[in-house]
Amino acid sequence: MVDPARKEHSPELFNAIALRYDRVNAVVSFGLNGSWKRRVGGHLPSAKGLRCLDLATGTGDVALDLLRYPRVSGVVGIDPAEGMLAVARRKAERRGLLSRAAFVSADAQRLPFSDGSFDVVTVAFGLRNMPHPVRALSEAWRVLRPSGRLMVLEFSRPPFPVFRQVHYFYVAHLLPGLGFLMTGDLPAYRYLHRTIMAFPEAGRLGRMIAQTGFSILAREDLLWGTAVLYAGEKKNL
Numbered sequence: 001m002v003d004p005a006r007k008e009h010s011p012e013l014f015n016a017i018a019l020r021y022d023r024v025n026a027v028v029s030f031g032l033n034g035s036w037k038r039r040v041g042g043h044l045p046s047a048k049g050l051r052c053l054d055l056a057t058g059t060g061d062v063a064l065d066l067l068r069y070p071r072v073s074g075v076v077g078i079d080p081a082e083g084m085l086a087v088a089r090r091k092a093e094r095r096g097l098l099s100r101a102a103f104v105s106a107d108a109q110r111l112p113f114s115d116g117s118f119d120v121v122t123v124a125f126g127l128r129n130m131p132h133p134v135r136a137l138s139e140a141w142r143v144l145r146p147s148g149r150l151m152v153l154e155f156s157r158p159p160f161p162v163f164r165q166v167h168y169f170y171v172a173h174l175l176p177g178l179g180f181l182m183t184g185d186l187p188a189y190r191y192l193h194r195t196i197m198a199f200p201e202a203g204r205l206g207r208m209i210a211q212t213g214f215s216i217l218a219r220e221d222l223l224w225g226t227a228v229l230y231a232g233e234k235k236n237l
């Protein structure tokens with residue numbers, strides 16, 4: 001059990017659930033979460049030797065999945081939660097991918113990389129957890145090379161009235177209950193509910209990405225708008 005008074009944006013929240021994060025995610029999303037994350041790589045550019053950066057990498061699912069594509073030469077995953085990164089490193093080691101994957105403790109809102117150092121930046125279910133998501137998008141823009149590619153996967157809220165109610169009931173009541181049963185940590189799953197409800201819905205997120213300096217190349221609405229995946233290209237100033 002974790003101290004309910006812990007700070008919402010501190011890495012402590014994710015460190016506390018890191019070892020069970022993947023299993024709980026798979027159960028509470030009926031496996032959908034994993035399949036949505038695997039769609040991110042479908043928006044990679046066609047060039048070879050891609051250097052990728054995965055923000056809020058957590059346990060590294062998106063970062064490691066990108067390495068399935070032979071045109072990806074390497075991936076760096078960043079996250080402030082050391083417990084999550086430790087799980088990511090163990091997964092990379094088990095899959096023999098450590099030579100092409102690095103997991104580094106860092107804040108997406110202040111990236112420790114120089115301008116134009118990546119071809120691709122991804123972020124899955126991470127922007128929502130940051131106090132200043134626009135700052136993270138600006139940092140993604142800065143570290144991308146000209147015309148570099150950004151993919152953002154994030155929860156949204158379905159626009160259709162009945163499904164919206166069902167979704168609300170699931171996220172507000174069933175999900176925290178299931179999360180609590182599996183981890184003993186109710187605050188973490190109440191936090192998940194709050195962040196999903198508070199974060200901009202798909203359309204507004206798209207405008208945020210565009211306003212930060214990206215042309216939107218594709219938008220995929222997943223499970224009737226429960227989540228959205230954007231692919232964008234860095235506009236050159």
Ligand SMILES: C[S@@+](CC[C@H](N)C(=O)[O-])C[C@H]1O[C@@H](n2cnc3c(N)ncnc32)[C@H](O)[C@@H]1O
Binds near residue numbers: 060062079107123
């Ligand atoms: C819901 S998890 C998503 C992890 C992973 N991308 C996935 O899809 O499974 C959110 C992650 O965002 C990370 N996070 C929170 N604030 C962050 C920040 N300022 N910079 C980078 N990552 C952050 C958390 O530590 C956590 O690992």
